[in-house]
Amino acid sequence: MQKHLVNYTTEAFRSAFQSEPDFFFLAPGRINIIGEHVDYSDGFVLPAAIDKYICFAVKKIDDSETCTFFAKDFNESFSFNVNQKQIPVKQMWANYLLGVFNAVQESGKKIGGVQIAFSSTIPMGSGLSSSAALECGFAFILNQIFGLNLSKKELALIGQKSEHTFAGVKCGIMDQFASVFGKEQQVIMLDCNTLDHQYFEANLDGYSLVLFDSCVKHTHLTSGYNDRRNDVDHGKKALWKRFPEVEKFRDFNFSMLEEVRTEIGETSFKRCIYLLKEIGRVEKAAKALSEGNIEYLGELLNETHHGLSTEFEVSCEELDFMVEETLKENGVLGARIMGGGFGGCSINLIKDENIIEAIENISIKYKEKFGIDMKVYRVKISDGIREYKRNEFIV
Incomplete structure (x- = not known):
């Protein structure tokens, strides 16, 4: 290559x-x-x-x-x-x-x-x-x-x-x-x-990371990104006003966020709770990778997709469908939207022996549902x- x-x-x-x-x-x-x-x-x-x-x-x-x-x-x-x-x-x-x-x-x-x-x-x-x-x-x-x-x-x-x-x-x-x-x-x-x-x-023995490209990029990517940042900033201001001794956003905890929930409203609350959860998942994922705990890594990827879809709300119909169907396939441990959102790729953790079958099945289902030929990128680190x-x- x-x-x-x-x-x-x-x-x-x-x-x-x-x-x-x-x-x-x-x-x-x-x-x-x-x-x-x-x-x-x-x-x-x-x-x-x-x-x-x-x-x-x-x-x-x-x-x-x-x-x-x-x-x-x-x-x-x-x-x-x-x-x-x-x-x-x-x-x-x-x-x-x-x-x-x-x-x-x-x-x-x-x-x-x-x-x-x-x-x-x-x-x-x-x-x-x-x-x-x-x-x-x-x-x-x-x-x-x-x-x-x-x-x-x-x-x-x-x-x-x-x-x-x-x-x-x-x-x-x-x-x-x-x-x-x-x-x-x-x-x-x-x-x-x-x-x-x-x-x-990156101990992925027997598994690989495969990207499924939805081939869609919705036009509200930029405005949606800016809206999410504004939602987060609204929550941060309230948190620091209530807890000025906290130096970094990642040092806030869920109980602190709960204390300002009414003040910031449900939208900002959802955005901030996703971020605090995601920050914690990164350290867990690094540890899981280095220890070869691939099953747990897959669980963390699934949690991230759920958060991006329901709490941060940057997924889209095409990516949610793709991830949901991918997780039904044999040998798939995890799948999530990757990147800023509103389109783009999903990243999927799949057992090597099941990759070809998963690609074929998801390609067919995605084409039937949306009339789009998805692209596939098999990658190595x-x-x-x-x-x-x-x-x-x-x-």
């Missing part, structure tokens, strides 16, 4: 630039095992890099002031002068790259000319963070070939800043962090505020961004 992507991207580079690339880099997408919507509420998340990548074929151009990109999947090119101040442009994919350059430029670092062709096996719009892979992959490349001496943490923050400033998306840090810090067969328990993190072995040497591949 990686060899094919590298070969494909190399051919794209040759076609675009009539020369050979000098470097190859692979930047992965990510999944989040558990911990949805807690990144802005003093919680933890449990992401991992996966074996879906953006491949970059790169050539450093000495004595040049131009960065040129060829996006093979869009069949589009874009160039800019490294000595000029950049502003967002109409080509959205280019903005992720320009935002990275802008952050590097603002830090006082200098880069020179470069040619880059890239192509991806990360499905766009599926919630697997192709944008974070693009941003952080470019930041990693600049750091490597121009000797910028940026730390991994700085690279992740540059990726996030790019998304905020040039793409207009006020994302958390999880996606970029997972793409940069990922390790094969390990998940990251990340404190999104402090960026403190620790790794846990992989390393974060790294350079790949030419001799690792037969190009």
